[in-house]
Amino acid sequence: DAKTTQPPSMDCAEGRAANLPCNHSTISGNEYVYWYRQIHSQGPQYIIHGLKNNETNEMASLIITEDRKSSTLILPHATLRDTAVYYCIVRVGGGSQGNLIFGKGTKLSVKP
Amino acid sequence: EAEVAQSPRYKITEKSQAVAFWCDPISGHATLYWYRQILGQGPELLVQFQDESVVDDSQLPKDRFSAERLKGVDSTLKIQPAELGDSAMYLCASRSGTGGTGELFFGEGSRLTVL
Numbered sequence: 001d002a003k004t005t006q007p008p009s010m011d012c013a014e015g016r017a018a019n020l021p022c023n024h025s026t027i028s029g030n031e032y033v034y035w036y037r038q039i040h041s042q043g044p045q046y047i048i049h050g051l052k053n054n055e056t057n058e059m060a061s062l063i064i065t066e067d068r069k070s071s072t073l074i075l076p077h078a079t080l081r082d083t084a085v086y087y088c089i090v091r092v093g094g095g096s097q098g099n100l101i102f103g104k105g106t107k108l109s110v111k112p
Numbered sequence: 113e114a115e116v117a118q119s120p121r122y123k124i125t126e127k128s129q130a131v132a133f134w135c136d137p138i139s140g141h142a143t144l145y146w147y148r149q150i151l152g153q154g155p156e157l158l159v160q161f162q163d164e165s166v167v168d169d170s171q172l173p174k175d176r177f178s179a180e181r182l183k184g185v186d187s188t189l190k191i192q193p194a195e196l197g198d199s200a201m202y203l204c205a206s207r208s209g210t211g212g213t214g215e216l217f218f219g220e221g222s223r224l225t226v227l
Binding site: 104 | 116145147152153154155156157160168203205214215216217218219220221
């Protein structure tokens, strides 16, 4: 599975959009981009995933560049409860195949 | 809402002792994972089960760690003997075997402290 690069930490003001970048320049054509987050002392939680089209759900939006070498997770209106470590992961297959290989993620701090 | 259950939530043990963690995945989930997470790092895969069979245990330190899922439902991860470096959060996750988003559902983890 391709490796990802994320900034170690970011700050965001409450109520503003949080834009979390991820570089995956060696991504293969059959690898999906997944985002998970981990709130302190809890297990990771799935947020969203995509292959090449932009995706949106009730939690976030995922923007993938046309060359698929990078992506951005957008939390449109960040709240204090969004403070967590956010992991960007690429893996083969969008279904039951492949494992998740976590990096160190980005620690997002949402401030009042 | 269905959840992955893990126990114990916290465990303190002395080095050289045996310790065991239990995981009950979401009902019907064929794939089960054990991850280890050292403080400040991302989770690291230890072992993956498909039903009762081990699919990947390449990162499991087999001299002291063992994992089983005898009936393809719940699973146990054992460490014997525990070492100081085993202090970490042990996370269990499960995934449906067919279709869906492929997302993993994680339990709250078992935090191990080895003294």
